Amino acid sequence: MSFLNVTLQLLNGFVQNAIVFGVTLLFAIPLGLLIAKGSMSKIAPIKAITRTFVWIIRGTPLMLQIFVVFYVPPLMARMFGVPFFGFDRAFKAMLAACIAFVINYAAYFSEIYRSGIESIPRGQYEAGAVLGMTKSQIFFKVVLMQVIKRILPPMSNEIITLVKDTSLARVISIPEILKIAENYSLEGLIWPLFYTGAFFLLFSGGLTLLFNFIEKKLSYYKI
Amino acid sequence: MPLLEVENIRKSFGGTQVLTDIGFSLNKGEVLAIIGSSGSGKTTLLRCLNFLETPDEGRITVNGELLFDGRTRSKKDDLKLREKRLHFGLVFQSFNLFPQYTVFENITLAPKLLAKEEIKANGSYLGADNYKDAVDAIDKKASELLEKVGLVSKADEYPCNLSGGQQQRVAIARALALSPDVLCFDEPTSALDPELTGEVLNVIKSLKSSDSTMIVVTHEIGFANEVADRIIFMDNGLIEEEGPPEQVIGNPQSPRTKEFLSRFNQFGD
Numbered sequence: 001m002s003f004l005n006v007t008l009q010l011l012n013g014f015v016q017n018a019i020v021f022g023v024t025l026l027f028a029i030p031l032g033l034l035i036a037k038g039s040m041s042k043i044a045p046i047k048a049i050t051r052t053f054v055w056i057i058r059g060t061p062l063m064l065q066i067f068v069v070f071y072v073p074p075l076m077a078r079m080f081g082v083p084f085f086g087f088d089r090a091f092k093a094m095l096a097a098c099i100a101f102v103i104n105y106a107a108y109f110s111e112i113y114r115s116g117i118e119s120i121p122r123g124q125y126e127a128g129a130v131l132g133m134t135k136s137q138i139f140f141k142v143v144l145m146q147v148i149k150r151i152l153p154p155m156s157n158e159i160i161t162l163v164k165d166t167s168l169a170r171v172i173s174i175p176e177i178l179k180i181a182e183n184y185s186l187e188g189l190i191w192p193l194f195y196t197g198a199f200f201l202l203f204s205g206g207l208t209l210l211f212n213f214i215e216k217k218l219s220y221y222k223i
Numbered sequence: 224m225p226l227l228e229v230e231n232i233r234k235s236f237g238g239t240q241v242l243t244d245i246g247f248s249l250n251k252g253e254v255l256a257i258i259g260s261s262g263s264g265k266t267t268l269l270r271c272l273n274f275l276e277t278p279d280e281g282r283i284t285v286n287g288e289l290l291f292d293g294r295t296r297s298k299k300d301d302l303k304l305r306e307k308r309l310h311f312g313l314v315f316q317s318f319n320l321f322p323q324y325t326v327f328e329n330i331t332l333a334p335k336l337l338a339k340e341e342i343k344a345n346g347s348y349l350g351a352d353n354y355k356d357a358v359d360a361i362d363k364k365a366s367e368l369l370e371k372v373g374l375v376s377k378a379d380e381y382p383c384n385l386s387g388g389q390q391q392r393v394a395i396a397r398a399l400a401l402s403p404d405v406l407c408f409d410e411p412t413s414a415l416d417p418e419l420t421g422e423v424l425n426v427i428k429s430l431k432s433s434d435s436t437m438i439v440v441t442h443e444i445g446f447a448n449e450v451a452d453r454i455i456f457m458d459n460g461l462i463e464e465e466g467p468p469e470q471v472i473g474n475p476q477s478p479r480t481k482e483f484l485s486r487f488n489q490f491g492d
């Protein structure tokens with residue numbers, strides 16, 4: 001097994017991690033906002049349901065959630081005698097992983113958004129209101145930028161955790177990087193397992209630089 | 224006809240009556256100072272005028288236009304509400320500038336948002352019939368206001384780089400940018416270090432003119448005495464005494480007023 005060969009195989013696996021990562025960010029960021037709105041709702045049942053949902057998602061292991069999303073729908077389909085749709089197994093696994101990750105991370109993001117939004121002093125809303133701004137103008141022109149600045153550090157933390165969490169996708173046999181390295185080790189080749197660390201470090205290192213850059217961009221003012 | 228007429232405003236929070244039958248009127252160009260001890264309802268009154276709180280009862284009329292009537296309370300309509308709000312401006316005790324915008328942007332943000340909609344709805348804003356000209360007019364006005372509050376050199380600074388006194392002067396310019404009929408101040412200097420109160424009070428003094436109508440809630444009795452045309456002393460949600468400064472401060476009739484003022488005189492003002 002040449003070094004280059006292993007590198008290419010691991011890179012192949014890392015593409016799977018990157019897909020889970022990208023899809024999760026793309027959908028969890030907006031979905032989290034929706035959940036945050038629900039958990040701040042003035043309508044008590046909506047608030048209660050959303051908060052319970054967030055509690056369940058944050059209170060159970062992501063791995064368990066991946067299993068649930070992967071195994072429960074086909075079981076249900078069999079129980080009710082409906083044919084479960086006919087994509088190949090690899091696609092179904094990826095879809096299940098992405099759904100589980102999106103839901104899980106949306107729940108975490110929603111709590112970050114909520115604390116960010118709630119940390120903006122009431123005076124900011126009132127200042128906008130007495131200047132004749134509408135509710136949406138106040139949110140988008142006054143509050144949002146301040147919220148973004150506040151949530152950037154916890155969000156970058158969470159996003160870097162996501163990079164590492166993507167390797168959980170192997171529990172439903174997605175050939176992500178750790179799974180591939182594990183296969184090597186079963187054949188007696190141990191070092192690729194440690195080599196995977198370099199991929200994660202490089203990726204999260206890049207993200208850290210990006211977040212630092214954004215944080216610096218936003219440091220022209222203090223809240 | 225008075226510019227502002229306030230009649231029988233009542234407001235309670237969860238069973239506690241905070242404002243009881245507040246009524247007064249104000250002519251154009253007059254300055255009204257409201258004094259009174261902590262918890263007497265001064266802030267609540269200003270918040271009612273600015274529609275941050277809804278009174279339980281009473282009427283508010285500006286320029287003959289009935290803005291609020293407790294008997295025929297309409298449901299909250301965001302656009303109607305802001306139209307009413309634009310009759311009033313409010314300068315907060317804690318400034319509440321928008322931290323992510325420069326001084327200049329703080330002043331022009333709301334007028335620019337408003338201009339866009341006014342031009343769409345009525346065809347003009349500040350005499351301009353298109354957005355670009357309106358922006359020019361708004362910028363020009365903002366520069367004039369900055370000059371008025373003495374902060375031309377700070378136009379491109381962010382609020383976090385200004386002293387409290389400077390921030391409050393920006394807040395005053397920001398409120399003036401929308402040309403409210405009545406500008407309200409809620410203890411504009413009480414969050415400031417003593418050496419910074421003077422600059423803010425001087426700006427407020429300099430605004431006094433035949434066409435600017437102001438209501439100033441303040442604990443600065445000397446300032447109220449000097450700048451106000453009329454003074455209201457509030458106690459426990461009621462107007463306890465009202466009149467020109469010579470009367471309310473110089474020769475108070477109510478024992479509550481006397482007691483309140485004596486606390487200030489003890490310290491030699």
Ligand SMILES: Nc1ncnc2c1ncn2[C@@H]1O[C@H](COP(=O)(O)OP(=O)(O)OP(=O)(O)O)[C@@H](O)[C@H]1O
Binds near residue numbers: 236259
């Ligand atoms: N949103 C609210 N909910 C409940 N009670 C309130 C609310 N706002 C004000 N109050 C109460 O109303 C009373 C009057 O408050 P207000 O802030 O108007 O007084 P104030 O005269 O401005 O006092 P200060 O000089 O301390 O600013 C106080 O007893 C206060 O606790």
Ligand SMILES: [Mg+2]
Binds near residue numbers: 265266267409410
């Ligand atoms: Mg007050």
